[in-house]
Amino acid sequence: MAKITFDGIEVEVEDGTTILxxxxxxxxxxxxxxxxxxTPLKGSGxxxxxxxxxxxxxxxxxxxxxxxxxxxxxxxxxxGMVVENTTNEDxxxxxxxxxxxxxxxxxxxxxxxxxxxxxxxxxxxxxxxVSATRYEEPRRTFDKVDLGPYIxxxxxxxxxxxxxxxxxDQITEKRVHGVLGRGDAAEIGxxxxxxxxNDFSGNVIDVCPVGALTDKTWRFKNRVxxxxxxxxxxxxxxxxxxxxxxxxGDTVLRVTARKDEYAEVEEFICNTCRFDKKEMSDWTIEGxxxxxxxxxxxxxxxxxxxxxxxxxxxLPKSTVKKMPTx
Amino acid sequence: MxxxxxxxxxxxxxxxxxxxxxxxxxxxxVEKAIKTMTPDEVVEEVKTxxxxxxxxxxxxxxxKWSFLAKPEGVPRYLVCNADESEPGTFKDRVFMEKNPHALxxxxxxxxxxLGANTSYIYIRGELLFILRILEKAIAEAYAAGLLGxxxxxxxxxLDLHVAPxxxxxxxxxxxxxxxxxxxxxxxxxNKPPFPAVKxxxxxxxxxxNVETIASVPWIVNNTGAEYAKIGVGRSTGTKLISASxxxxxxxxxxxxxxxxxxxxxxxxxxxxxIWKGKQLKAVVPGGSxxxxxxxxxxxxxxxxxxxxxxxxxxxxxxxxxxxxxxxxAFIVFDEDQCIVRNTWNYxxxxxxxxxxxxxxxxEGTGWMERVLHRIEHGHGHQQDIDLLVSVAxxxxxxxxxxxxxAAAWPVASAIRHFRExxxxxxxxxxxxxxxxxxxxxxxxxxTV
Numbered sequence: 198m199a200k201i202t203f204d205g206i207e208v209e210v211e212d213g214t215t216i217l218x219x220x221x222x223x224x225x226x227x228x229x230x231x232x233x234x235x236t237p238l239k240g241s242g243x244x245x246x247x248x249x250x251x252x253x254x255x256x257x258x259x260x261x262x263x264x265x266x267x268x269x270x271x272x273x274x275x276x277g278m279v280v281e282n283t284t285n286e287d288x289x290x291x292x293x294x295x296x297x298x299x300x301x302x303x304x305x306x307x308x309x310x311x312x313x314x315x316x317x318x319x320x321x322x323x324x325x326x327v328s329a330t331r332y333e334e335p336r337r338t339f340d341k342v343d344l345g346p347y348i349x350x351x352x353x354x355x356x357x358x359x360x361x362x363x364x365x366d367q368i369t370e371k372r373v374h375g376v377l378g379r380g381d382a383a384e385i386g387x388x389x390x391x392x393x394x395n396d397f398s399g400n401v402i403d404v405c406p407v408g409a410l411t412d413k414t415w416r417f418k419n420r421v422x423x424x425x426x427x428x429x430x431x432x433x434x435x436x437x438x439x440x441x442x443x444x445x446g447d448t449v450l451r452v453t454a455r456k457d458e459y460a461e462v463e464e465f466i467c468n469t470c471r472f473d474k475k476e477m478s479d480w481t482i483e484g485x486x487x488x489x490x491x492x493x494x495x496x497x498x499x500x501x502x503x504x505x506x507x508x509x510x511x512l513p514k515s516t517v518k519k520m521p522t523x
Numbered sequence: 524m525x526x527x528x529x530x531x532x533x534x535x536x537x538x539x540x541x542x543x544x545x546x547x548x549x550x551x552x553v554e555k556a557i558k559t560m561t562p563d564e565v566v567e568e569v570k571t572x573x574x575x576x577x578x579x580x581x582x583x584x585x586x587k588w589s590f591l592a593k594p595e596g597v598p599r600y601l602v603c604n605a606d607e608s609e610p611g612t613f614k615d616r617v618f619m620e621k622n623p624h625a626l627x628x629x630x631x632x633x634x635x636x637l638g639a640n641t642s643y644i645y646i647r648g649e650l651l652f653i654l655r656i657l658e659k660a661i662a663e664a665y666a667a668g669l670l671g672x673x674x675x676x677x678x679x680x681l682d683l684h685v686a687p688x689x690x691x692x693x694x695x696x697x698x699x700x701x702x703x704x705x706x707x708x709x710x711x712x713n714k715p716p717f718p719a720v721k722x723x724x725x726x727x728x729x730x731x732n733v734e735t736i737a738s739v740p741w742i743v744n745n746t747g748a749e750y751a752k753i754g755v756g757r758s759t760g761t762k763l764i765s766a767s768x769x770x771x772x773x774x775x776x777x778x779x780x781x782x783x784x785x786x787x788x789x790x791x792x793x794x795x796x797i798w799k800g801k802q803l804k805a806v807v808p809g810g811s812x813x814x815x816x817x818x819x820x821x822x823x824x825x826x827x828x829x830x831x832x833x834x835x836x837x838x839x840x841x842x843x844x845x846x847x848x849x850x851x852a853f854i855v856f857d858e859d860q861c862i863v864r865n866t867w868n869y870x871x872x873x874x875x876x877x878x879x880x881x882x883x884x885x886e887g888t889g890w891m892e893r894v895l896h897r898i899e900h901g902h903g904h905q906q907d908i909d910l911l912v913s914v915a916x917x918x919x920x921x922x923x924x925x926x927x928x929a930a931a932w933p934v935a936s937a938i939r940h941f942r943e944x945x946x947x948x949x950x951x952x953x954x955x956x957x958x959x960x961x962x963x964x965x966x967x968x969x970t971v
Contacts, residue, residue: 243713244881246921265920271713294917298886331910334893357879376708376879379691381889383879 199276203227204284216269216280217248221459228459229282230292230321232299232406233358234270236461241363242270245356246295247321251288254279266291289325296325301332302381303407304353312408314421315490317460318356339384344374345392347399347413347472352384355409361385361401368465369397385409396435399471403454403462414472415443415451424450426488429480435467441486449475458489525779526753528741528761529734533621539656541663544624550669552632552740557677560743565636569739571747573759578604578695578732579810579850580925581834585747590719591637592727600728601639602704603630603736605646605653606688606695610811610872611852614763615733617775619646619653623660627683629736631669632743634681637729641682645700648690657685692876696924697730698722699878710880711924732850734763755781758833762848764793768855771795784808784830784837785822788855801857805940808837809849811869812929814936815862816846817965842936861961863948866937867895873930884927887918891934898945901952908945912938941965 200209203220204227210219218236220228229250234242242248249266257277266288269280282288300322307313339352357376362385365372373391376383387393393401402410424443431438443451452471454462474480537543544550556565570585591599603626607615619626626644634642646654661683664670672680686704688694694703698712701723722728738760742750751759758780767773770788772795778787787793788803797803806821807813823830825844830836837848856865874892879885891914897903915931922928938945944962948955955962 243923246881246883246923249921268713268923273715291917291921294913295883295921298882298890298917301886301890332890334890356882357885359880378879379693380874380877380879381885383885 199274201274201278203280204282210274214274216250216272216274219274227283229269231270232317232356235360235404238360238363238367241360243268245358247292249288249291251281251285252278253281293325296321297327299356302337304336310408311411311416316408317406337381342386345394348393349411349413349416351409354407355385356407357383358406360404361410364401364404368400369395396467397465399468400465412451418450426486428483428486431480433467433470436470437464438470439464440466440470442480447477449477460490527777529737529763530777538622541624541667549624550628552743553628553669554675556632556635556743557675557679562636562638565743568742568747572742572750574738576732577734584735588637588729591729592720598726599637599639600723600726601634601637601642602723602728602730603644603733604700604730605644605733606700608647608692608695609850609852611767611854612765612810612850614765614775614851616650618733620656623657625737626733627660627664629739630683631681633736633739635679640680643704644685645704646685646687648688654685654687693878693926710878713923753779755833756835758835762851764851764853766794766853769798769857770855771798778832780833782832784832787832797857804858804860805856807854809847810852812932813847813849814842814932817940820844859961862937862941862944863899866934867899869933870895877926881923883918884922887914888930890914898948901956903949905949908938
């Protein structure tokens, strides 16, 4: 076991745990954001750099600070480590800088994006973004790539987190897409036009932190914050069959895996459950799903508004955090 | 004339053949190391020599070797980084082209020291003709029993392979190189784990520059203590410098570390002064990624001491008034060179070569290039200079590999030392975009 101090809070975790996981054990406002790291996917993390933290004391044995900010999602803890996240101005400034980088080529087409409302990048820019852009050049665009009848790719929104690549590598039999090109011309594609089609390919939609990969069967049907999440299950021969249904009234508009507060899926689901079972009669309803994520879909749909209570009652504190003044 | 360790026989006709190379004392270190020394003794000699990595970072080679993990039953690898692609650097290319056996000898001796039975030379894709030269030399070495099973009857086996890259700058970063060598996309890995623990094919690996490995035979032959006598302080031995730019005698020079910069530029033994007797404007002393220094700061440190060609002296003053020895690419600018245009050129290179894995570098390099392009072509705004400084700062230190730093430093340092020139470009777009136009105000002020 290793004892670390994260933002002044002591926490004890297993050896080999990453700083990010230790922070998640504490929970709440101090948890660094993560755009590319995804617990169920081996090898993910380290790429987006938004989870950078300052290690002011390496360990009890070697108390020297680490010279640079480190990516908390891939740095293992050491006993006696002292880490600063929200309490360190350098970290917050660096994060602000990186969010700006992520946004300079992002189309900011949230009003027409199906991911809006549950988008990690949207949340991140509310918390750490700047209100105006300093980037005046034309934004990057890509040729359209068709990935088949189920998955819609919007490359302009992609932040190259590689999550969908790891997903295809680790939970499907054969990966047909990958990252082509390099630098800011790098893109997700199949090189020779190909359909991403296998029993679990739909999971790339769930792992995508932005709106780059969306569900074609749900495209433009509704906005996520209007739909009500329900826990449901069915007897599925391919996967666990445990899903979240998103619908209005008796209409099922979308089926996703169940995600926790860090948007990580509990269990990957198969394409049949996701794309083909859109009738209430297909499912056994367990009840409403409580969404505990830092975005508008966290607004609890099942509680009646009370006088003098904000319209969005359950917004996590992190969304109203004060940023240090420049 | 200083001592020549690497280039002593480089111009001997036929030195690329095994016969001539052996006649000039070649492969002595292999015999000495394998027959009379234990691997640990060789590592100890390299440690004593104080030899520092010649690829750019200057990390002590012996230390790097001693960090190599040695678990039972797991192979270890030595990989030679011959992916020399830093703009301005061409020393390894010349060295391998002329004297391939010297590198192979270094590879055998070093592999023996590290206990590696398979070693690789990862060579830049554009240098395909050198790959052929190396393969021919390796075939000769195999035929002579210097490679393969049971080298010189000692029971030590070594296979040496040459692998070409695809010509990507990023594959010169050691973990990207290993990924590329494994046949994957050349993306740098997250560290830790370091290659010394988990490198090529998840086995302990040492990655060294060509020049570092080629220095090992001399150290084995003449002892590390002798090597440590050459040079100044912690900068021991000799270094190949690729001198280019506006000088009378561009080329590759082997210098003893510690030669004054002024002597290196003006002495007829080295660069031979500025071309056409013009005035020196600036120097990039270690390859495009190190900070540029104006004429006054390259000759003398901010404290007024004479600057020497050593790791320590060139980095004296940190990034405020110093630079780095880097890979030894000495690029000289005379009074007619435009710093803005040069900075844009560098930024363009890093934009093109960023792997695109982590966000600050992927987006930031392109951003800097576009802003510099705008300034150079007469469409800049006053706030662009501060914008560049701020973007460079957002990239620096926040990336997976050093390419982000390498892209940020030249821009930040050019603005630090030549801000007036950038301002002039923005204030006088018409004059600045005229063919051959160069800002001379700052230069005149420096001479007075």
